[in-house]
Amino acid sequence: xxxxxxxxxxxxxxxxxxxxxxxxxxxxxxxxxxxxxxxxxxxxxxxxxxxxxxxxxxxxxxxxxxxxxxxxxxxxxxxxxxxxxxxxxxxxxxxxxxxxxxxxxxxxxxxxxxxxxxxxxxxxxxxxxxxxxxxxxxxxxxxxxxxxxxxxxxxxxxxxxxxxxxxxxxxxxxxxxxxxxxxxxxxxxxxxxxxxxxxxxxxxxxxxxxxxxxxxxxxxxxxxxxxxxxxxxxxxxxxxxxxxxxxxxxxxxxxxxxxxxxxxxxxxxxxxxxxxxxxxxxxxxxxxxxxxxxxxxxxxxxxxxxxxxxxxxxxxxxxxxxxxxxxxxxxxxxxxxxxxxxxxxxxxxxxxxxxxxxxxxxxxxxxxxxxxxxxxxxxxxxxxxxxxxxxxxxxxxxxxxxxxxxxxxxxxxxxxxxxxxxxxxxxxxxxxxxxxxxxxxxxxxxxxxxxxxxxxxxxxxxxxxxxxxxxxxxxxxxxxxxxxxxxxxxxxxxxxxxxxxxxxxxxxxxxxxxx
RNA sequence: GGCGCUAUCGUCUAGGGGUUAGGACGGAAGAUUCUCAAUCUUCAAACCCGGGUUCGAUUCCCGGUAGCGCUACCA
Numbered sequence: 001x002x003x004x005x006x007x008x009x010x011x012x013x014x015x016x017x018x019x020x021x022x023x024x025x026x027x028x029x030x031x032x033x034x035x036x037x038x039x040x041x042x043x044x045x046x047x048x049x050x051x052x053x054x055x056x057x058x059x060x061x062x063x064x065x066x067x068x069x070x071x072x073x074x075x076x077x078x079x080x081x082x083x084x085x086x087x088x089x090x091x092x093x094x095x096x097x098x099x100x101x102x103x104x105x106x107x108x109x110x111x112x113x114x115x116x117x118x119x120x121x122x123x124x125x126x127x128x129x130x131x132x133x134x135x136x137x138x139x140x141x142x143x144x145x146x147x148x149x150x151x152x153x154x155x156x157x158x159x160x161x162x163x164x165x166x167x168x169x170x171x172x173x174x175x176x177x178x179x180x181x182x183x184x185x186x187x188x189x190x191x192x193x194x195x196x197x198x199x200x201x202x203x204x205x206x207x208x209x210x211x212x213x214x215x216x217x218x219x220x221x222x223x224x225x226x227x228x229x230x231x232x233x234x235x236x237x238x239x240x241x242x243x244x245x246x247x248x249x250x251x252x253x254x255x256x257x258x259x260x261x262x263x264x265x266x267x268x269x270x271x272x273x274x275x276x277x278x279x280x281x282x283x284x285x286x287x288x289x290x291x292x293x294x295x296x297x298x299x300x301x302x303x304x305x306x307x308x309x310x311x312x313x314x315x316x317x318x319x320x321x322x323x324x325x326x327x328x329x330x331x332x333x334x335x336x337x338x339x340x341x342x343x344x345x346x347x348x349x350x351x352x353x354x355x356x357x358x359x360x361x362x363x364x365x366x367x368x369x370x371x372x373x374x375x376x377x378x379x380x381x382x383x384x385x386x387x388x389x390x391x392x393x394x395x396x397x398x399x400x401x402x403x404x405x406x407x408x409x410x411x412x413x414x415x416x417x418x419x420x421x422x423x424x425x426x427x428x429x430x431x432x433x434x435x436x437x438x439x440x441x442x443x444x445x446x447x448x449x450x451x452x453x454x455x456x457x458x459x460x461x462x463x464x465x466x467x468x469x470x471x472x473x474x475x476x477x478x479x480x481x482x483x484x485x486x487x488x489x490x491x492x493x494x495x496x497x498x499x500x501x502x503x504x505x506x507x508x509x510x511x512x513x514x515x
Numbered sequence: 516g517g518c519g520c521u522a523u524c525g526u527c528u529a530g531g532g533g534u535u536a537g538g539a540c541g542g543a544a545g546a547u548u549c550u551c552a553a554u555c556u557u558c559a560a561a562c563c564c565g566g567g568u569u570c571g572a573u574u575c576c577c578g579g580u581a582g583c584g585c586u587a588c589c590a
Contacts, residue, residue: 014590049590114588121587130517131586156588173520182518182586190588197590221519221585244521245583253583282527282539290529291538310528312521313583320527320540326553381552391552449549464549476551 007039008211011065011072012201014046015057018262019064021316022216022246022254025280029243030214031070032281032304042208043075045086048200053088064263068273069297074208082208087200094195097203097233098157098188106232107188109145109155110137132184133158157189159199159229166224171212171241172309178224186225198222202229210238214306217242241306244284244313254316266321270344270385272332275325283314294327326383337379338372341388345371348389348396350496370489377482394472395486398500400512403473412465412475417458421466422513424452429506438491438501442481445502449480470509471502 011027013019019027034041043065047053062077074080084090101107112120117133124131137145138160149155161184167177188199195203205213220242230237248258260266266276278295287295287303295303329337345351346361363371378391389396403409412418428448434440453463465475472483490499500508 016590046590053590110588112588117588125516128516132517158588176519178518184586187588192588194588196588201590216584217520218584218590224519242520247583249526251582279527284527286528286538288529289538293527293539310521314528315526317526317540323540330553378552380554460549462549468550474551476549478551479548 005211007034007037008042008209009034009039009214010042010044010205010208010210012044012046012204012215013061014049015053015055015061016049017057018060018264019068020254020262021266021276021280024064024068024263024276025246025283026214026216026243027065027070028068028277028280029241029285029304029306029309031072032300033212033214033306035301036304039211040074041070041072042080042082042210043072043077043085044204044208045076045088046197046201048087048195048197058086060264067267068263068277087204090200090204091193091195093207094200094203095189095193098195098199101159101188101232102157104232105142105160107157107159108138108140108142108185109149110158110185110187111140111145111148111153111155112136113154130182132182135185138185154191156187156191158185159188159225159232161185161225161228162231166227168223168227168237168240170220170223171239171306172244172311173217173220173242176220176223178221183224183228188229198225199229202226202233205238206230206233206235212239212241212306214241214243217244217311241309243309244311246283247313247315249315249317251315258316260318261316268386270340270387271321271325272328272340275321275328278328279321279324283316285309293324322383329379329382329385334372334376337385338368338375341375341385342371344385344388345374345392345396348392348497364494367493367495370486370493373482373486373489377478377486381478394474394477395483395490395499396497398473398505398508400473400505400508403469403509404512406473409469409475412461412469415462415466417456417462418466420456421452421458421463422470422510424455425449425467425470426506426510428452429503432503435501435503438488438503440484440488440502442484445480445484471505 009030011023011030013023013027031041033039043062045058045061047058058076072078074082074085076083076085098107102109120134121131137158145155161180163180165177165179166183167175169175186198187196189195223240223242227237246254248254250258254261260269263276267273274297277297277300281295281300281304282293285304285308288308342361342363351361351363374392374395375388378388381391382388404413425448428451429435429440432440432444432448434444449463449467452467453459456463468477468480469475471480471487477483484502487500487502487505491501491504493499
């Protein structure tokens, strides 16, 4: 089944900060729908709230959307036939249509002051009535209100809500109906001449020929007002699809309190865009059958269906996001990972950023090859890239004293065989030709360990744990086969912070042990 | 307060008048490994409550409860 009218959808954020995951999900669903239907995706900036909107936030928003892999066919940066795409540049359009509504009698001038309205609301609350506008100015003769306006009386323009139920068929919620008694005549143009959100959104959506309004369900209760605006203007009403709210783990609306909530936050934590995208798609949507979890972009476009979106709110589960991220990290070509990982190592290695944003670093090919080995060693233990430096601390930083004092190591250090193992391995390393040159190989080291095994009778944990403590500071960690060459190679590199070789480590350790 | 939306394992969800209510994350246990991580296997874990309708409701209807949203000259 194909739509006779080509699909046009829009994502319309307010530039008030970084893109939030809830909005990102809305953007993604719009985008998937547009791409699947071979329709048009539009970016529109809702910057009528001058207090909160700031121009540089628009750039952030665009960057965040692009990072997620989304694009658009019309928008402030790419243009289009239905522009401008910033509401602040459309004020004249809003005023013109407000006057038209006024002249057709669909709207009227309201001379009530804010204080009067405030009192009205307070009285209604006291008398347990609905605090909706009384309709006081509804029946002022148009001629008279025009005269009062001309005379300079301050006034706003209100839409006349018809006295019959207003309903619409929501794609995700089904039919919804509101009694007109609960909808007061909304102000569409403030006395200041600035239009109100619920009005501009309709003007823009209609003029931009939006066919499907896919947005958060916080707009659900405002929709009847908007529907009657379309009707007052004689314009076709688009299809609505209201997406459920994303909640935090406490089932409250997701906010900064819950930690990372913006796209930029997750990017900085080392979450890959395809992981976040995949996770967001699964929040409130599942494919038919519901057993698949991993979707490429192409598969999402293929499989996505707005009709299958669930109406119930969803808790944002970072653990599942990180699980998906681990999956995509494992799938990533190592060249990509190496580039992505570099900024995370930079601080612990004492590298300085090349640019002001602190995201560009450069290292010699030699160092780069070595870091690739480090990444390959550590990546299985990680589900976010920002965990890399901590995991790498066993290579980058070594503290013999801390290793001996760590409560975690106490038990191992107290084992019957530990002293013998440590003494033997120390002697062997210190006497070894290759180790003296910081050129010990994995094979060479293995041989020493085997000798210690034979000489002490220690095996398994009792053999390996003490040695690992001496060399890395922790009793468990990656295999020595990979670790030893990394230590030795690292020690030869011209890094701002020196990486200790096997010999250097064992020297520091035995000094600390004997003191 | 009014109106609206929502309700399946802890979480995301599939399903749907008769099912052993399926999958995934997380959890637990085991296998593997010197250890940790990863990986693999197994296990535990759910239809909000009350009324209808029906031979039979978790599924359909109504009510309650709870959560969320809207109720502005905010967006």
